Structures are given as C-alpha cells and as structure tokens.
Amino acid sequence: MTYDLYYWPMIPGRGEYVRLVLEAAGTPYRDVARLPESEGGGIGAMMAFVAGRHGHRTPFAPPFLVDGDLLISQTTEICVFLGERHGLAPKDEADRLFARSIALTTADFVNEAHDTHHPVGIEDYYEDQKSEAKRRAAGFRDKRMPKYLGWYERLIAANPAGSGFLVGADLSYADLGLFQTLAGLAYAFPRRMAALAADYPKTEALAARVAAHPAVAAYLASKRRIAFNEDGIFRYYPELDAD
Numbered sequence: 199m200t201y202d203l204y205y206w207p208m209i210p211g212r213g214e215y216v217r218l219v220l221e222a223a224g225t226p227y228r229d230v231a232r233l234p235e236s237e238g239g240g241i242g243a244m245m246a247f248v249a250g251r252h253g254h255r256t257p258f259a260p261p262f263l264v265d266g267d268l269l270i271s272q273t274t275e276i277c278v279f280l281g282e283r284h285g286l287a288p289k290d291e292a293d294r295l296f297a298r299s300i301a302l303t304t305a306d307f308v309n310e311a312h313d314t315h316h317p318v319g320i321e322d323y324y325e326d327q328k329s330e331a332k333r334r335a336a337g338f339r340d341k342r343m344p345k346y347l348g349w350y351e352r353l354i355a356a357n358p359a360g361s362g363f364l365v366g367a368d369l370s371y372a373d374l375g376l377f378q379t380l381a382g383l384a385y386a387f388p389r390r391m392a393a394l395a396a397d398y399p400k401t402e403a404l405a406a407r408v409a410a411h412p413a414v415a416a417y418l419a420s421k422r423r424i425a426f427n428e429d430g431i432f433r434y435y436p437e438l439d440a441d
Contacts (some may be wrong), residue, residue: 201227201280205261209430210382210423212273213261214307218374219277223284229422231260260266274301274375281371288366293336297365300353300372303360304379305347311383312431314338314438324435335438339390343383347398362404369411376401377408382432386439393441394437 201220205213207229220227233239241389247269250256257271270276271425281287288294317334318321318327350364359367364376380401384391395402408414417423 199225199265201225201437202230202264203227203261204230204247204264204439205239205259207232208424208427210378210426211261214424215273215375215378216261216263216276216280217422218378218417219280219284219286219350219371219416221422222369222374222411222413223280223286224413225280225284233279243347252366274298274305276401277371277375279302286369286371286374288368290366293366296368297372300364303349304372304375307342308379308431309329310338310342311379311386314386315433315435324433328437331435331438339387339440343387343390343394344397347394347401350404351398354404362407364404369408373404373408374414377405377414380405382426385426386432386434388434389439389441 203216230239231241232246247257255269261273262271263276270279287297313332314335315324317330353364361367364372
C-alpha cells in the first residue's frame, strides 16, 4: 500500500500534519507534487484533481490523500483516517471520538495562528495589513495562546491512562498535530513561546516525546522535512512577537 499525498512542495503548511502521521505510522507514501513530472508528479498533477479531471470527487484545495479509489481531503479528516487505520488512534470508542475533537480544536488553533499575519484578507499582502496584524497578534499572544495551551496541559494531566499523551495510552495523531503546532508557534513567536514554556511542562514534555519517537526523529532529521518559512501558516515577523 502506497498513499499519494498532494500538497504544495515549497511549504510545510497543513500538509505537514499529514506527513507526520504517515511517517510515524511507517507507511509508504508519495509526496506527489514534490516528484518530477516524469514520475507523474509536480504541481500540475495536483491541480488536475482540484480542477476535477479525476472524477466527481473534487477536493477544494490541498492537502488531499489518494488511496486507490478513495480521495480524502481536509487535514483533520486525513489524519483521522490514517491514524485510525494505522494504529495511531485510541482503541476505545469514546477516546477515538475525543481524539477527533482534539484534532479539530488544534485546526482551529492553527487557523488563529495564521490569521495573526493575515487578519484582514488572505489574498492581501501582509505589508498591506501590518497595523491590523499587530493588534491581532497581541490578542493571540496574550489571550488565545494561553487558553489553548492550558487546555492541552489539563488534558494531559487528566488522562486516566497516565501516559503523558493527550488521550489514551499511546501516541496518536492528536499528539502529532499538537507537536507540529508547537513547532510552528516556536518558529513564529519564539519570544512568547519561550516565556510560556514553564507554564505548560506537560505539553512541552509531550512535544519532546514526539520528537524522540524513532520514526518521527528520523523524519525530522531528513531532507523530507520542509523548513518553516514566510510563505506558510506559521511565519516569523519580529514585530508580531513579544514576551
């Protein structure tokens, strides 16, 4: 079984959440848009799906995953699909459903992080909305980041399995999503994240455990891992960061 993942080849973005699940699961996949056209890759191959040239199941935008006749789009939906199929989800039904809720909440957190640098319009340049971005970023740093991080911290502490993970006894796609979000926030808001770290020790410990997972560690050290940059969700603008 080899999955085909379609996402922009120049940014980690939302596709990175899917890559981490695939890598942690140790399941083969092709990162199609990063492949040469001679191997059926490239952005054109990806956009052919978006344009509806592969049937009536048309994704709105990347990322999306193709597995034979299946096409799964939306980051959280893909991560749920992969996690539940490949042992990266709790076995208990109540915990499986709650893991989905955690992942969806993380997606909300990621959207709010994105909107700090594009609070007015996604199609407008950052330079055209800098004053609004500063105001939005201040609220995000002061109010929203502690609210989300505090929730994760409480979940880890309250997990009856005592595993140090968000839900259940083992690593899940929900933990991988939180790890990637924390990494993105550390890139975009290094001063604020450094100031907050001591307040959320269990969350920091979870991130360290994810990074040390053998398959994840190998991926993070590889050339497959795309570095954060100012074209993705998490962008570093010094004027938006503060302690």
